[in-house]
Amino acid sequence: MKIKVVLTLLLICVSTLTFAQNKYIVKANEAYARENFCDAAELCKTAYSKLTRKGSSAQSKKADMAFKAAECYRHTERYREANEWYDRAILLEHQDDEPLVYLYNADMLLKMREFDKAKTNYEKYKSLVPGDARAASGIESCTDNRVYIAEKLPYVIENQTSINKPEFDMSPVFGDRKLTKMYFGSSRPGSTGKDINPRSCEPYMDLWISELDKKGNWTDPYLVKGEGINTEDDEGTLCFDERKKKMFFTRCPNMRKQNLGCDIWVSEIKGKTEWKEPTKLKLKSHDSVSVGHPCTKDGKFLIFASDMAGGYGGRDLWYTTYDRKSDEWAMPKNMGPEINTKGNELFPTFALNGDLLFSTDGRPGLGGLDIFRATKVGEENKWENPQNVGSPINGENNDFSMIEKDKRFGYFTSERKGPNGENIPDIYSYEQPPYIYSLKIIAEDLGENNAPLEGATITVSGPDGTWTGISEEDGSIFWDKKPAGDRYINEAKSYTIKIAKDGYYEDAKGLELTTVGLDYDQDFVMNMGLFPKRPIRLPEVRYVLNKWEFINDETCMSKDSLEFVYTILTEHPELVLQLNSHTDSRGRNDRNQILSENRARACYKYLVEERGIDPRRIIPVGKGEEDPRMVYLQNGEYHASDRAGGEPTRLIESYINGFRRSNKDLFSALHTMNRRTDGAVFSLEFDPETAPAADPKYLTYLKY
Incomplete structure (x- = not known):
């Protein structure tokens, strides 16, 4: 009788313990399914701590909680925490159930610049899922990362401290034709939403504006004005038609116990400073689908990012067209494998020449989302051959939402370490310094088999003036910087070069040099020769004795x-x-x-x-x-x-x-x-x- 009582009590305790463990797992899974990653991370960690490793079922559940905790940290851009929890899931052999643990852990290691470890995990994932192109892309990224860094382009990157706050600031876009108003999304104090967004662990975002003052500095931002523009939900990534009369923006609602995706809304200008109440574009088949990150020029052809069915991976770039007669947007179409990958394609914008700028984590890069540029094909709404814009615009963290002000200057968003030492989205400018040119002339005596010609006068004439110099013993003369620091040869200019010396025939033609259309640094080395008025010495020609037959x-x-x-x-x-x-x-x-x-x-x-x-x-x-x-x-x-x-x-x-x-x-x-x-x-x-x-x-x- 006593044995039966003990067994009954033991079963009750085990059942109670199992019920308690399942309760933690259920709560964690519910929050995770709603993409409430901020809450889900703690709930998954709590469930993990309550579970034992004894028994294959318990170990599998514990590994699943570790993996989901890591996923929560990955989605909220906390890479080191994500890496730690992926490691725990791998120790619990979660890769047997979910090989993605290797892929995502490798992604975190790549962001942390631990290339060898990242490559090892990409290779492990490839062995388990050989058909997934993300593995090959990751391996290539580990190899090419050093190349990107070594081939760093000469851009000057600057954090826009007059705009940025410790909170999220992202996706800048110009809202007027004079390019003096910058619209962007921000979760800074003063936003309409007062709560913390459980998806991002940050306050809800609103749309803000900063304006350039007369000195060219960005002023303190203020909220975009208009009824129904900013709400208690997230408002972010936006674009305008070319007339700046229509504004398309992203709104992501978050309702308790509902899995709602983002939507694109459109508003028309009202006067000069306000916007009309927006309307939602009907682009998706189910509320759980997300559409966002709109990109348009004419307000009729719209590119956007979405996780709707029929894509190639996570989130793809899609497009739709507006029919004025029916006042409806057409069924979205995928932009195809030329643009989209197994990974995520997000934050599309147009370059000044019509090229498509977008960010992806599905192609070889420096880590996370990298900005790519796809070339426009003729007059069609088609783009091809995406190329990584390289370092230093791209880095090991997420980089996205690039806009061009002119061919040399623009803005983008990056999660690189900011002035406060944290990796949060900030708005940065990039500027390509003036191209550096130098000129070296080598004067030659054309009567002495192109031997160096010392003492020749070289005269260079251009739109900035005329200057002269005398060739040295080796025939050369070199110009780069002037004494004041400016340069002799400058961008988009053309120059005429003449050479002269007593005892030599005049070089009436000279040489032409131009930097027009030359979009890179260049050290010009040009040979100029003069024919002497004395006989020109030729290499020896011999003849048979008393004949004119060549030997x-x-x-x-x-x-x-x-x-x-x-x-x-x-x-x-x-x-x-x-x-x-x-x-x-x-x-x-x-x-x-x-x-x-x-x-x-x-x-x-x-x-x-x-x-x-x-x-x-x-x-x-x-x-x-x-x-x-x-x-x-x-x-x-x-x-x-x-x-x-x-x-x-x-x-x-x-x-x-x-x-x-x-x-x-x-x-x-x-x-x-x-x-x-x-x-x-x-x-x-x-x-x-x-x-x-x-x-x-x-x-x-x-x-x-």
């Missing part, structure tokens, strides 16, 4: 040497070149003259017939032995150029003959130096339309 063997590739002439002519289409061939002084004068003319014509024929140079641009001249070469003697060596210094020495016959007996090798070498082909500028004004015909005799050889 092309291991000792000298004469045709390769003529490629230098070809290059000069193709790079300088205004040039007409006189090719002068010389012989040494040995042999009869008349035969040397004919030999030199035939050698000049051999060069001419090669460049015209084999390389396609316009024959009117070359004049072959035979100089015979009448123009001995000037060389430069330094330390017993003869140089063809004066760049190494040395004593000028003309290789006349009597000078060379002085070595006939004393130094036969030098005697022969000096004669060889006289046998040459060089060039001279005949004209720098070649015009193919007006130039006279070439002399046909240049294509035939003289009798030798």
